[in-house]
Amino acid sequence: MPEQPLSSRGELAAVPLGVAGQSTLRERLLARDERALVELIELATPWLLGLTQGMLHDQDEAEEVVLEVFQTVWDRVGALGEGHEGLMPWLLRVARNRAIDRLRRRSRWRRKAARAEAYGAAGGTAVPFREPDEAGHPGWHVHESVHAALAALPEEQRAVVRLSYFGGLSHSEIAEQLDLPLGTVKTRLRLALDKLRVSLAPIGDWIR
Amino acid sequence: MTPHDWYAEHRAAFVARALDAREERLFADHLGRCDECTREVTRLERELGWLPMGVTPAPPRPGLTHQLAEGVLRRRSAWRRLAPTAAAAAIAAAALGFGVHERQRGDTLAAELGRREAQLAAADSERSGQLASLAALEDTLSVMRQAQHVVQQDIAMNGHHGRLLIFQDAASHRWNVVMHGLPPAPAGEVYQFWFITGSGMVRSAELRSGGSGAALAMVSMPKVPGPVMGAALSVEPAVSRSVDQPTGPMLAHIEF
Numbered sequence: 457m458p459e460q461p462l463s464s465r466g467e468l469a470a471v472p473l474g475v476a477g478q479s480t481l482r483e484r485l486l487a488r489d490e491r492a493l494v495e496l497i498e499l500a501t502p503w504l505l506g507l508t509q510g511m512l513h514d515q516d517e518a519e520e521v522v523l524e525v526f527q528t529v530w531d532r533v534g535a536l537g538e539g540h541e542g543l544m545p546w547l548l549r550v551a552r553n554r555a556i557d558r559l560r561r562r563s564r565w566r567r568k569a570a571r572a573e574a575y576g577a578a579g580g581t582a583v584p585f586r587e588p589d590e591a592g593h594p595g596w597h598v599h600e601s602v603h604a605a606l607a608a609l610p611e612e613q614r615a616v617v618r619l620s621y622f623g624g625l626s627h628s629e630i631a632e633q634l635d636l637p638l639g640t641v642k643t644r645l646r647l648a649l650d651k652l653r654v655s656l657a658p659i660g661d662w663i664r
Numbered sequence: 665m666t667p668h669d670w671y672a673e674h675r676a677a678f679v680a681r682a683l684d685a686r687e688e689r690l691f692a693d694h695l696g697r698c699d700e701c702t703r704e705v706t707r708l709e710r711e712l713g714w715l716p717m718g719v720t721p722a723p724p725r726p727g728l729t730h731q732l733a734e735g736v737l738r739r740r741s742a743w744r745r746l747a748p749t750a751a752a753a754a755i756a757a758a759a760l761g762f763g764v765h766e767r768q769r770g771d772t773l774a775a776e777l778g779r780r781e782a783q784l785a786a787a788d789s790e791r792s793g794q795l796a797s798l799a800a801l802e803d804t805l806s807v808m809r810q811a812q813h814v815v816q817q818d819i820a821m822n823g824h825h826g827r828l829l830i831f832q833d834a835a836s837h838r839w840n841v842v843m844h845g846l847p848p849a850p851a852g853e854v855y856q857f858w859f860i861t862g863s864g865m866v867r868s869a870e871l872r873s874g875g876s877g878a879a880l881a882m883v884s885m886p887k888v889p890g891p892v893m894g895a896a897l898s899v900e901p902a903v904s905r906s907v908d909q910p911t912g913p914m915l916a917h918i919e920f
Contacts, residue, residue, distance in 0.1 A: 502721035545713025653711040
C-alpha cells in the first residue's frame with residue numbers, strides 16, 4: 457500500500473503553501489514552493505522507483521538515485537522553465553541516466569545485466585503486464601499507453617528495447633547478450649525507437 | 665557517406681544511451697559543435713520521454729517519500745543554518761587567535777594563506793591542463809587502437825627519407841596523421857596535410873616536425889559533400905594559409 461500522503465500528516469507544517477495565482481506544479485516549483493516539491497515526490501516516486509529498481513536490482517541504490525533526482529530538480533528548478541519537455545519525462549530521463557551511470561560504474565555490472573537477462577529469458581520482463589491493484593495509481597493511463605506501444609513491437613525489437621532502454625546495455629553488449637550481429641541490434645533498436653516515437657507522441661503530461 | 669551521417673544515424677541510439685562509452689563521449693563532444701544534432705536529440709528526448717513509464721510503478725516503502733522530502737529540504741536548510749555559523753566561528757577564531765594578541769603573526773599567516781591559495785590555484789590550473797592533455801592523449805590513442813584502416817607511404821625531402829602514416833577511424837570519422845623522418849620545414853614553410861575529396865583538395869592540419877621524433881595531428885573529416893578519396897602532403901609557404909590548393913612540392917599523394 458502506498459504510504460499516507462505527507463500533506464495529510466501535518467508533519468511539514470513549516471513548509472510554505474503554494475504561491476497564490478500559480479496553479480500548476482511546475483509554476484509552483486519555479487516559485488520555490490516547498491509543498492509543491494512534496495507533492496511532486498508523492499506523485500513521481502513510484503514511477504522513478506519502479507524504473508530505478510528495475511534497472512539497478514538494488515533497492516537502496518534505487519532510492520539513492522531517486523533522492524538525487526529530486527535534489528537535482530530542486531537545485532535546478534530554474535531549468536524547468538526551459539524548452540518544452542514535460543516535467544515527468546524530465547524526471548524520468550534524469551533518473552534513467554543516473555541509473556545507467558551507476559550501472560556502468562559497477563565492477564560487477566555485467567553479472568547483474570546477465571542476471572536481468574536471465575530473468576527476462578525465464579519469462580519475466582522488465583516491462584511487466586498490468587497488475588489490477590495498480591490501476592488506480594496516478595499516471596497509470598500513461599503506463600498503459602506505453603505498455604501498449606511496447607506490446608505492439610515485434611518481440612525481437614522489444615527485446616532490444618528492453619535491454620537498452622530498461623537495462624542500460626549498449627549496442628555491443630546487447631549483441632553479445634543476444635548473440636546477434638552488431639548491425640542487427642542497431643537496426644532493430646532504431647526501428648523500434650522510430651515506432652515508439654510515433655506511438656508515444658499523443659501522450660500528454662499528467663503532472664501539471 | 666559524409667562524416668556527419670554517422671552522427672545523424674546514431675542520434676536515437678545516443679538518446680537511448682545504447683552507444684558504447686567511447687562513442688557516447690564522441691557524440692556528446694559533437695553536440696557541443698552541432699546545432700542540428702542538438703536540436704534533433706532534444707526532439708528525440710521529448711518524443712521518447714514517456715518510454716520509462718513502461719515499467720510498473722513500485723510503491724515506496726513506508727516513510728520513504730517523507731525521507732526524500734526531508735532529504736532534499738533539510739540539506740538546503742542545513743546549509744542555510746550552518747553557513748553563517750561556520751563563517752561566524754571562523755571570524756571569531758581569527759579575531760581571538762590572531763587579531764587581538766598576535767596581529768603581526770596573523771598578518772604573516774594571512775600572507776602565507778594567500779600564498780598557499782595561490783599555489784593551490786596554480787596546482788588546480790596545472791591539473792586541469794594535465795587532465796586535458798591526458799584526455800587528448802586518450803583520444804589520440806583510441807583512434808590509433810581502433811583504426812579500421814592504416815595507410816603508410818614513404819616520403820622524401822632534401823635527402824631525408826621518412827614516412828607518412830594515417831590511422832583512419834570509421835566510427836569517429838577522425839584520422840591520426842603521423843609524419844616522421846623529416847627535418848623541420850624550411851624557414852618560412854610548413855608541412856601541409858590535405859584531404860583529397862570529390863570536390864577537390866581540402867586544406868587540413870599543418871604537421872610540425874621538430875627533426876627528431878614524429879609530427880602528429882588528429883584531423884576531422886572535412887565538411888564537404890562527397891567522400892574523402894585520399895590524402896596528400898605538401899610543403900607550402902607559411903603565409904599561404906588562405907590558399908585552398910597546394911602550390912608547393914608534393915611529398916605524398918595517396919588515393920584510397
